[in-house]
Amino acid sequence: MIVDVNFVGLIIASIMASAVPLILASCGELITERSGVLNLGVEGMMIIGAISGFALMTVTGSLIIAVFGAMLAGVLISTIFAFLTQTLITNHVATGLALTIFGIGISAMIGKNFVGIPGKEFPVLFEGLKDTIPLLSPILFGHSIVFYFAFALPFITSYFLKKTKIGLIVRAVGDSPESASNQGINVRFVRYACILYGGAMCGLAGAYLSMIYTPQWIENMTGGRGWIALALVVFSTWNPIKILIGAMIFGGLTIIQFHMQAIGVRIPVQFLTALPYIVTIIVLVVISRDSRKIRLSTPSSLGKSFHKDN
Amino acid sequence: MHKFLIRSFVSSLVLLFTLTVAAVAKDVKAAFVYIGPTGDHGWTYQHDVGRKAVEAAGFKTTYVEGVPESADAERVLRQLANSGHDIIFTTSFGYMNPTNKVAKEFPNVKFEHATGYKREHPNVATYAARFYEGRTILGTIAGTMTKSNVIGYVASFPIPEVIRGINSFTLAAQKVNPNIKTKIVWAFTWYDPGKEAEAAKALIDQGADVIAQHTDSTAIVQMAEKAGVYAFGQASDMDKFAPKAVLTSVENNWGPYYVDRVKAVANGTWNQKDTWHGIGDGMVVISGLDSQMPSDLQAKVKKLQADLASGKVHSFTGPIYDQKGNLMVAEGKTADDGMLAGMMTYVKGVEGDIPK
Structure with missing residues (x-):
């Protein structure tokens, strides 16, 4: 029986590990969108983070430099987006799409010299406690620092938006940039900051993939996770806690369908493969069907350019 | 000036002539x-x-x-x-x-x-x-090295090439160890490290202690290394990605x-x-064998390699039965190339159904 309990623990732990990049990127994008900016460049920023982290790790040998370098790379590439959309007032959707295409292309170019190099082992915390508590041990212990950060992030984000003054300013800018501006808030500055923060989180999400989850560099290795992260933000109705739930369901079904296959459950595999997408959307739509709350949490000026010169 | 013009004219003619030649x-x-x-x-x-x-x-x-x-x-x-x-x-x-x-x-x-x-x-x-010849060797190694008798196999798409590989692998593993089970997981991708790692992890969590793959990234052998189980390299020698896990690789040459x-x-x-x-013509190459393999197994593998190369041994030698127990290849016969090229049924001993 103990074996079964640990087996469940192992499955939950792998589900959580697969949810990490989605949570990081979604929570970053959530802040960007809450300030009224729609950045469709999540996939591009993630892949830039992935190659930057891996390249820096290979070149400098320092994991700390690599992790922060990946976040900085995310910041740098999102600066391009911020400059275009906030200073030159370009269209958010078109600029974001361009950012993704640019990111995929340039990461492949930088990555040429880093293909086929094995990654380094990333240190895990609390390894010694791994066999202490049945079920909970594999879930709680023996993960990387990024893993723990990712699971704290939705709560930090939620607290930041609801309880802090800066959070209130971000929401105000996203809901009504005109009113915020009249109150003396520098809308452009706030939006810049939120875009760069989103870039940093996407960079970290990418670095998690190339340095911790599957330590190697492969062209296009984010495999569309940026788009899923984007969808999670919308379907969670801009609620960080629901992002956590959505990411766990998505990661969970991806992994459980592999288990069902291995056990030999006789359900068409194509259906199992599609399951994560379908169920995640259904669940998030159901848990966020209160239209009043949706209106409250949707940034009203999302994707709209703000013209006033500050 | 004239001289210069003539000279350049002549030299361009010479150049043109050289180019034409x-x-x-x-x-x-x-x-x-x-x-x-x-x-x-x-x-x-x-x-x-x-x-x-x-x-x-x-x-x-x-x-x-x-x-x-x-x-x-x-x-x-x-x-x-x-x-x-x-x-x-x-x-x-x-x-x-x-x-x-x-x-x-x-x-x-x-x-x-x-x-x-x-x-x-x-x-x-x-x-x-004939990659399936390489998989006969992998199956022999997997069947011998497994302790849990559960072998995991991450597959890409249900096409004859992949099914043939699964069958060839399983037949060889059964031959050295009749108790083994091959668990198949379809990843529906050739190349997605995240998905491949998740598929491998699921198989390992379910008790597989040897993982074979028919997808291309190194994520699976790395996952095997982390989990302390064995794996095989695909297409290239993947030993440097997982020195402890990779027992050998099947290389395409x-x-x-x-x-x-x-x-x-x-x-x-x-x-x-x-x-x-196949192996005989050098298009399929088996990488160096890992020292963790016992010497008698290494000798066996080397002999099998030589026999596959010379044609003395065929990966699909009868009697071979499908999952329902119908005879596919009769005793003493070998599967012909037509059958191999269109192979869309599992042999006995493979678990699950082929996705349609």
Whole structure:
């Protein structure tokens, strides 16, 4: 029986590990969108983070430099987006799409010299406690620092938006940039900051993939996770806690369908493969069907350019 | 001034003449179309190693990476055919129709399509490797090395190539260990490290202590290394990614065939044919065996390798039964190439159904 309990623990732990990049990127994008900016460049920023982290790790040998370098790379590439959309007032959707295409292309170019190099082992915390508590041990212990950060992030984000003054300013800018501006808030500055923060989180999400989850560099290795992260933000109705739930369901079904296959459950595999997408959307739509709350949490000026010169 | 003009006129004439002579005595130029980036391991990388062998043999080569299996492929092929290439190798299954279509428009250019079966025009040849022979060796190793008797297998897409590999692997594993079970997980991708790692993790969590793969990334062997189980490299030697986990790799070696075919174009002896080479012809190569394998197993594997090469042993030797117990290959017989090429049923001992 103990074996079964640990087996469940192992499955939950792998589900959580697969949810990490989605949570990081979604929570970053959530802040960007809450300030009224729609950045469709999540996939591009993630892949830039992935190659930057891996390249820096290979070149400098320092994991700390690599992790922060990946976040900085995310910041740098999102600066391009911020400059275009906030200073030159370009269209958010078109600029974001361009950012993704640019990111995929340039990461492949930088990555040429880093293909086929094995990654380094990333240190895990609390390894010694791994066999202490049945079920909970594999879930709680023996993960990387990024893993723990990712699971704290939705709560930090939620607290930041609801309880802090800066959070209130971000929401105000996203809901009504005109009113915020009249109150003396520098809308452009706030939006810049939120875009760069989103870039940093996407960079970290990418670095998690190339340095911790599957330590190697492969062209296009984010495999569309940026788009899923984007969808999670919308379907969670801009609620960080629901992002956590959505990411766990998505990661969970991806992994459980592999288990069902291995056990030999006789359900068409194509259906199992599609399951994560379908169920995640259904669940998030159901848990966020209160239209009043949706209106409250949707940034009203999302994707709209703000013209006033500050 | 006049002198200068005349001199430059003469020298350009000389230059022009040299160029013309060079053009008349032109070398055979070979082009390669790749599905992915050349990288440092995997399917496309191995084709590129083959291309370099052609260069080393003194021919000019060109390659185009990351060509989608769509109308883009036709465009690339047309461009290569138009720009003076004499032989074009298209190295992915999905290029089958574009290759045949463009071949019709350029009857003087030779086309070689990997892993396909359509040769609609006299200038199209096909070639593939008998990777299943390599999987017979992997199955033998897996069946011997497993302690849990559960072997995991991450598969890509349900096509004969993959099914044949699963069957060949399982038959060999059963032969050395009748108690083993092969658990198959379909990842529905050739190349997605995250998904491949998740599939491998699921198999390991369910007790598999040897993992085989028919996908291309190194994520699976790395996951095996982390979990302390065994695995095998795919297409390239993946030992450096997981030195403890990787027992051996099945490498694809296209070089000799490519050199052969380009030379045939140069000599005017190129002909249309379907080539299916295995260990014997050196198209399938087994990497060095890991020292964790007991010496008697190593000796057994070496002998099996030699026997597969000489044809003394065939991967599909009867009696072979399918999952329902129907006889597929009778005792003492071996499966013919037609049966192998269209193999879409599991043999007895493989768990689960083939996705439809």
